[in-house]
Every structure is written in C-alpha cells, then in structure tokens.
Amino acid sequence: MPTFVETTLDCGLRIAAEIDPRGYSASLGYFVRTGARDETDIEAGVSHFLEHMMFKGTKRRSAADVNRELDELGGQSNAYTSEEQTVYYATVLPKYQGRIVDLLTDMMRPSLTDGDFQTERQVILEEIAKYEDSPPFGAFERAMERYFGPRGLGRRILGTNESIQAMTPEIMRAYFSRRYAAENIVLAAAGNVDFDAIVEQATRMTKDWSQLAKAPEPKPDDPSIFPAGISDEETIETPDAAQAYLVRVSPSPKISDPARYATRLMATILGDESGSRFFWEMIDTGRAESAAIWPQEFADCGAMFTYLACAPEDLTANRNSINTLIEQVIKDGCEEDELARAKSKTIASCIMASDRPSNRLFGVGNGWQMRGEYVELEEMLARYEQVTLADIAAAAKQSLVPAATETFALAGALL
Amino acid sequence: MEPVKRGGLAGLMCEMVQRGAGPYSSRDIVELQDSLGLDHSAGVSSTMASYGAAMPASALPQALSLCAEIVRRPHMPADQLDDALQVSMQELRSVEDEPTQRVMNRLKQLQYGDLSGRPACGNFAGIEAMKIADVRSFFSQWYRPSGAILAIAGQFDWDQVRGECERLLGDWQGSNSAAPKLDVGKSANEHISQDSSQTHIGFSFDAAPFRDPNFYLLRAGVGVLSDGMSSRLFDRVREQRGLCYTVSASTHSLADRGAVFGYAGTTPERAQETLDVTIREIRALADGIDEAELDRWKVRVQSSLIMEQESCSSAVASMLSDWYHRGRVVTAHEIEAIIEALTVQQVVEYWRNHSPKNFRVITLGPKPLDVPTF
16 A cells, blocks of 8 residues: 655655555656746746746756756656646656656756747747647637636636737746745655655755745736736637537536535536536537536636537537536436446546556645645545435536536637 | 548447447447446557457456457447447547648558548548448458457456457457558648648658568667657757747558658748758758767666556557567567667668658648758
C-alpha cells in the first residue's frame, strides 16, 4: 500500500508525497496556486505566458540547458496552466530523482530575460492562432466568459492577441514576484520516491525563496470597461465550420464539496461519452458527433458543462432532446442499475489510473494545493460507493438549472 | 481492403459489429462493458481493425468472451445500418473542422496512394453508397482468424487464459481473401485554400518500414529531429525563432512501406520561413549529429521501455504492432540492446545514403507556399 507523507519547510514551501516503492518511476511536480483568475486586465494571459518562460533558463542554466537536461533525464515532462493553478511536472526513473528535483526547483526561480520574452511572445500568439482554427475551443472560451464574466474564472487562459501584444517583461516579473512565493507552492511526488532526500534537497535549494521581494498589487480593473479583444455575444460566427457547436454552463459543487461525487456520477449517467442517456439518444443513433455533460470543480464554486456538436440543421432537435433528458432526470432521478453501472465504470477507471505514478501525482498535488487534503484510493472509491439515488436526484436539481448560460459556434447561414 | 467506391467501410464495419453479437444486444454490450469497468476502444487503421479494453484483472474472462462474440458472431442488424451510417457521417464532418487532421489525412493519401492511404473515416461518397450487403460481405472476407492477433498484458494466469481462448476461439475457421493489390502514392504538393488563422503544413517522405532491419537508424534520426524539447525541430523552429507552437515529425509504417510524417502550424506570414527551416533541418541530419543528441534519445527510449511496464495498454499496443510488422514480439531487452549499439556514424551514414526522397507538402491556409525542391 502506498503511504502518504507531508511537511512544510521554513520558507513556506509545502511538500506532499504518496510513496509506492513498487513503482517503476517517480513523478514530481511543482503546483503553483496561480492562474488566469488571479490576473488583472493588463496581465491577461500572463500566468500561461510565464509558464512558457519558466523553461527559459535560470542563474545556473540557459534555456537550452533546461530543455537538454529535461531530455537527458529521459522522462516525460511538461507544464500546464489552468484558471487556478500552474503546474510543472516530470516522470523519470527513480535513479534520476535528485537531478529532476534540482532542475525543477532551479526552474522555479527563472531569469525572465527581455530577449526570451520577445521570442516566446511569438509562440504564444501562434498558440492563440492555433486555437482560433478550432471552433469548439472558441465556444468553450466564450462560454466561460459569458458564465463567469470576462474576469476571474472567465478570464481566457491564453489571454487575447491584444493583451499578449501589450504585455511587457516588467508586468510579468511583477506578477511572478507576487504569485511564486514559497507559501503559494506545493512540491508533490508520487511513485517510487525517496521522500527524505526530496525534503533535504528542497530545503537546501529553497532557503532564499522567502527573500523574493513582492511587487505591489496591480491597480484593480475598472468593471465598467470590457477587456480588449473579448466579447460576450451568445453566438460566435464560424463561417467555414462543417458542424454547429453548443456549450452550456450551469452551477456545480466546488472542489471541497462532498456532493461532488454524486454530481460526477449523475453526469456519467446522463452524459458520459458511452452508455449514458445522451449516448443512446444522440450518439448511438448518429444524430450528433458529440453530446456530453461533465462537471468541473474550482476552489469556491463549480461549473457543469453541457456540450453538443452536430450538423447545423440538427442543432435545434438535439438541443430539445438534451432539454427533455435533463427534465426527466430532474423529475424522476435515475434507475438503480444505471447508478450501479456508473459506479463500476468510475471505480474501475480510478483503479486503473492509479497504476501509474504520473496519474497519482495530480491527485496528490491538486488535493494538497487546493484542499489541503489527501484522499487515498480506497477512501475515494468508498465515497463513490456511498452515493445513493437520492444524492443523484439532489445533484441533478442543483446543477441542471434552467438558468444556464448558452454559447453557440455557428456557420453564417444559421445566424 | 475496402472496395474502391466504399471508402469508410472498414470503419462502418467496426461500428456495426458492436451493435449486437452472440447473445448480446447492442445495449447489452455497452451495459456489460460498463458493469465490468471496461475502458474499451475500437478503431480502424490503414491495415487493421482493433477491439480492446483495459480492465480490472477480475473482468478478463468475461471481456474475452465478449470480444470473441463481437469478432465472430456480430448480428450486423440491417435496421441499425442507417444509425451506423449517421455515426460515420458525423465523424467525417468533425474532421472537416480540424484543419490539422484534414491536412494529415490528405497527406497520407498522397504518400501511400488513394486506397492504401485512405483515412479510416472514409469519404462522403463511400458512406452514402453503403448497403448492408457491403457490410456482410466485408465481414465474411476479412473477419477471419488468419492474420488476427490477440494480445493480453497484465495480471492473469497464462494456462487458464490460454484454455479460455482455446474454448472461445479454437474452432474459429476461415482465411482472409487475398489482399487487394496496393496502389502507390505520388510525389506532389497541394494547397487547400481556407481563410484560417494559421497555415497548417503537413510534409512526408518515403522511409523504411518497421520491419526493415535498419529501421532504428531511421528512427534515431527522427528522434534527434523531433523527440523532446531539445530536439532540432523544437529548438530551431520554435525555441530559437518562435515560429510556431506545434512542430513535429514521426515515423509511420504499412506492412511493406513506411514514411516519415511531419506537421507545423504557424501564422501565414511566417509559414514560408517555418517550412524552409524545417526542411533545412531534415536535410542537415546527413551533415552530422552530436554524440550527446543520440545519447539523449537513447535515454528517452530506455526510460519509456521501463515505464511501459506500468501500463498494460501500452504493452499490448507494442505487442500487436510487433506481431503485425515483424511477425513476433520484440522484448524490451532486445530493443534496448539494438538502441544501445547504434553509433553516430551509423545513423549519419544511413541518412546520407537514404536522403529523404519524394517529398510531399500539403498546406491549408489563406495562401500557398513555395515548396523547395528536394
């Protein structure tokens, strides 16, 4: 059985690990509590841009050194930025633990030079352009903006062309100094790891982290001004698109709400990609390419996403079917055997995912960073097992409210 | 294996066999998969249709039995053909909205030939023409034990599972029809005009197939070019010049031929430079590589071979690919030994003697590019 251990260093850095000596690999990651929701208008997209810049070198390493060393350690490494977190992680053979801790820890204190900033800005603009060619991606961004407003959780993670063009290295450095303080960061590990060695090495390397001089808080945004490059129109015109897309957002439990387990199972029953009520009505019959529903949990609230992709002429009929299926589950809940299948499917996938330290890392790191909680696998499975039909009915009533926000991506002919 | 005018039949077949088989109705199959906790997958490539699942160890006997029913005794119900055809149409339409996929699908046809490189989703004409007789005849021609491979990885008792397989599949008979004569691709460049934000560039060239004894010399070069963040394409196209977000190259293989496929997406005004730098880097492999570049690639391969043991799904995928392309399972130790023995000199010499030929470039975007002659 894996064991959980944690500690907090004097500088404020928290370290949490799930040790499983049976693993062939060791996964490690820095989970920084900062993301798009922590940005102001002039900083829009900076969390994600900064994530790219963290690979550009430190006092001890050039950008090429960082990339080269990550490759030399042979594992899988990457980073991502969400609304609430920025995460840097790697999975390596246990013999490379010391070297990967050295590298990742060093990367957390980056050079952020002007030259690298200018080059990387182009890469970010390319990333924005790449997603502009994906109608569903645009629909999701707009749906978040419409539901949460253009700031906070509705802030685009990539920023906009306008905000990235206007970004300066000074804005980024100031943001870094405020958000990358040691107490805002969790170092998480999973798999075949030597915890004492991690703690010893991190203690040594992060001694001066508490000396980071914090820049003053930026000027708050003027809520009467709409950020540049953002729109809250219900419909996005996608003239070349072959399909029509609908994204609906409604409330859902937050990340620490015990009701989240019932809500996830309810979404599985109603709109999982296979075997759900949406599936039998719209996917198995070939009426839609995709019709799904799933919750996403944030620190202080949640969001339920309903997604539909289909031929433009079928949009209305499919939307009506979705509404009918939602009404039924609100009115009558679901059947005992549907719940049993949803549990089996979810529990099996949790067990299978837990085989890989790289998967466990995110459970450990997110849980410790966002909730200060570690849930072992057995406990998580038990929480799913305990969900009752009444819980499902309650979850449906709470999340599938009529006052949901809708966003469409449509070809011009339908507008 | 699809008839010329039935592009998409193999994919439709894959959908139809899951709509009821043996004692199970379509709904029974899905419900059983969910109850057993099967994370199931089904799909079609240029050469194979595959059905598989990852599952808790206790579900294996029932999963094997379900899988045997699907490949041996599907109902192929005529009254479900329309629904299945609609599923195929949905997939075709969704590809239309993914420029990268569109470029790579077209590139594969240019590389391997209209039939050999046909995308699994087929084409609108093929799907519209499909009849239930096409499905049934395709099934009787190709869903046969000869050429079929079953791979299992994870926690199980071999003797017990072998007995189970014998019971389920031992009396399965018949052989495949003779494989149709494969067509070949042509060396050409194409542009698909679309008012997109990025110009999407796909490129390919002839290369050794997996079964070629020198395949790893090819693969090592592609590794230096594209595996990891210090690889040449990532470093020189993205990191140093900021030309794009995505750039990559990888090897691909049919039974008898292989190719290297690559992709880069970039805004139109920087697309020409992206293409020029990318092609220059591919050519430069023949001028030499550093010892350190090859070493990094070796460590990557070694690490992934070890970590593969944590995932039964990737172990199964490797076994299937080995068996299909090489006629046997190649062990991790064997691959490690081959990789370890490769030298810089061998790799460079290989790339010098097999310089990329018959280049194809496809672009999708507002305007075409000048494709350098190769």
